[in-house]
Structures are given as C-alpha cells and as structure tokens.
Amino acid sequence: MSERDTILKLAKLHGQPEIFFSIQGEGKSIGVPSIFVRTTLCNLHCxxxxxxxxxxxxxTRFPHHFDTKPGYQKFDKKNWIVECSIEAVAAEIIKFPCKNVIxxxxxxxxxxxxxxxxxxxLRTIAxxxxxxxxxxxxxxxSEAFDAEIDxxxxxxxxxxxxxxxxxxxxPAAYRFFSSNNKAHFKFVISEKKDLEEVDELIGRYQIAPEKVWLMPEGNTRALLTRRRKWLVEVCKMRGFRYTDRLHVQIWGAKKGV
Ligand code: SF4
Known part of the structure; x- marks a missing residue:
C-alpha cells in the first residue's frame, strides 16, 4: 500500500470537506438518517x-446543462478538492449520532x-x-472493499x-454487481425512451426486477412532479421499485443537506 492510499480526496463545500448528517434521499434506503462523505473526482461526466x-x-470541455445558466462557470480544481487523512475523516464522522455512512x-x-x-x-471504533x-x-x-461494504x-x-x-x-462491472446480493440498481429516467435502454441492460446482465429502482431525473420539484406519475405506472407494470428524490423535495437544489 502506498502512502497515497491513506489519504482521501474529498469534495470541498463552503471551505470544508463535504461530510454531513442528513437522511438518504434516494433509492432503497430512502429516509434513513445517514452521514454522507462526498469524495471528489469522477470517471464520467453526466x-x-x-x-x-x-x-x-x-x-475541460465536457458539456453541462448549466452551461446556459447565467453566471455558471467550470470549477477551479485546486479550490474544490481537499485531501484528508483517514483519521481526520473518521474524527468528523464520529461526531454525529448515527452509524449509517454513505x-x-x-x-x-x-x-x-x-x-x-x-x-x-471506523469499525475498530464501533x-x-x-x-x-x-x-x-x-x-x-476489490475483495477487501467488498468485504467492508454493506x-x-x-x-x-x-x-x-x-x-x-x-x-x-x-460489462465486467455490470456482471459483478448483478451477481452481488448487496447491490441494487437505480436508473435515472428523463424520457420514456430511456426505458428501452433499461430493458436491454437488465436483459443483457440478468438483473432481477426487484433489484431495480427507477428515479425521475430532475433538480426541481416541478420537474420531478411532471415525471413522477408516468414513472410510477411503469414501476407497477414491470415490478420495479420507484424512488423519488426526497432531498430535492425538501431542500430543492441546496447542497450539503
Ligand atoms: S452523476 Fe455522473 S458525473 Fe455526476 S458524479 Fe455521478 S457518475 Fe459522476
């Protein structure tokens, strides 16, 4: 193990590592009080x-829906990443009266x-x-990672x-998760044509319908409301689960809540 492996790169919000106590807003554990630890960096660019x-x-040149929003700018990497030791992150987590960490x-x-x-x-602490x-x-x-994740x-x-x-x-990752009992799939749906893609994927990787959650895409209550009704009907017909975006319903697009 290298020294780098003992350091976590976290997202920085309001000048601090983004670690906060809230409720899970989406998916299987919706509503469960949870501590969120937001790592930074992504290999995709949705x-x-x-x-x-x-x-x-x-x-970078990745397009984003916000590109047309007045005042929106890409982020200066050095201002939005914070490197923390494992001990420092754990010290923040144990301050909260909660044991579910996301x-x-x-x-x-x-x-x-x-x-x-x-x-x-953290498990040596509790x-x-x-x-x-x-x-x-x-x-x-990795085997070690899988052994720790619930x-x-x-x-x-x-x-x-x-x-x-x-x-x-x-494909290798899809196969790993579709055969792992601890994994659940949440697909973000914008339009009805997205469902054809979901059907193809769950067929190709043999994902059971009861492991599938459909969630409307949207960062506003109005958009979620518009997409919710038809998506619920799809879930009823196909045996999928529906999930809303509870944090958007409660707090809108506010971050760190
Ligand atoms: S939504 Fe897409 S781009 Fe954003 S963090 Fe998730 S995978 Fe990465």
Whole structure:
C-alpha cells in the first residue's frame, strides 16, 4: 500500500470537506438518517450531474446543462478538492449520532484502498457502523472493499447522461454487481425512451426486477412532479421499485443537506 492510499480526496463545500448528517434521499434506503462523505473526482461526466463540482474543471470541455445558466462557470480544481487523512475523516464522522455512512461522490470507487482503511478504522471504533456506497457501476470492487461494504447503490448511466457507451457500460462491472446480493440498481429516467435502454441492460446482465429502482431525473420539484406519475405506472407494470428524490423535495437544489 502506498502512502497515497491513506489519504482521501474529498469534495470541498463552503471551505470544508463535504461530510454531513442528513437522511438518504434516494433509492432503497430512502429516509434513513445517514452521514454522507462526498469524495471528489469522477470517471464520467453526466450532462445533468448535480455534483459537477467534483469533476467539471476549468480547462475541460465536457458539456453541462448549466452551461446556459447565467453566471455558471467550470470549477477551479485546486479550490474544490481537499485531501484528508483517514483519521481526520473518521474524527468528523464520529461526531454525529448515527452509524449509517454513505460514501458518495463523484465516483467513490476510484478511491477504494483509502475507503477500505476508513471503513476498517471506523469499525475498530464501533463495530456497528454500516456502509453504503453510491456508484456509477463502472468499476469492480476489490475483495477487501467488498468485504467492508454493506450495500451498493449502483446508478448506471444511460444515453441521457451524454457519456459514450464504452465509458458508461463496463460489462465486467455490470456482471459483478448483478451477481452481488448487496447491490441494487437505480436508473435515472428523463424520457420514456430511456426505458428501452433499461430493458436491454437488465436483459443483457440478468438483473432481477426487484433489484431495480427507477428515479425521475430532475433538480426541481416541478420537474420531478411532471415525471413522477408516468414513472410510477411503469414501476407497477414491470415490478420495479420507484424512488423519488426526497432531498430535492425538501431542500430543492441546496447542497450539503
Ligand atoms: S457518475 Fe455521478 S458524479 Fe459522476 S458525473 Fe455522473 S452523476 Fe455526476
């Protein structure tokens, strides 16, 4: 293990590493009080990403829906990344009265060795810590990482994300997650045609319908409301689960909540 593996690169929000206590807003654990640790960096560049401050750096050419928003600018990398020791991150986490920790991003699986150390360290402090990870499902977990994780919230990206297919669909990773009992799939749906892609993917990788959550794409209550009704009907007909975006319903587009 290199010295780099003992350092976590986290997103910086309001000048601090982004670690906060809230409730899970999406997917299988919706509503569960949780501590969020937001890692920075991502291997994808979704056009609607609401954590674009983890990858949309000055000097890159990735398009984003916000490009047309007055005043929107790409992010200066050196101001939006903070490097923290495992001990420092753990010290923040143990301040909160909660044992469900959600490792999110960016793409947290880019930093598996450091996250293994973090999870192990926290369990030496209290064995009942529980760890979920939010991942785009493009990377296979190492054995050590898989041993520590309790739940994978896999959100594979579709064509609507504007990532090319060879980047967003990694067959080995799909196979890893589809055969892992701890993994659940959450697909972000913008339009009805996205469902054809979901059907193809779950057929190709033999993903059981009860492991599939559909979520409307949208960062505003109005957009979620518009897409919710037809998506619920799709879930009823196909045996999928529906998930809303609870944090958007409660706090709108506010970050760090
Ligand atoms: S995979 Fe997630 S963090 Fe990365 S660009 Fe897409 S939505 Fe954003």
């Amino acid at each position: 056009i609607w990403c609401d954590t674009d401050y983890t990858w949309n750096w000055v000097g 490792l999110t991003g960016g793409e947290p699986m880019l930093q598996q060795p450091a996250l293994v150390l973090l999870m192990h360290h 064995p009942d810590y529980r760890f979920e990870i939010e991942t785009n499902g493009t990377m296979v977990a 739940q994978y919230n896999v959100s594979p990206k579709l064509e609507n994300s504007n990532n090319v297919r060879k980047l967003r669909e990694k």
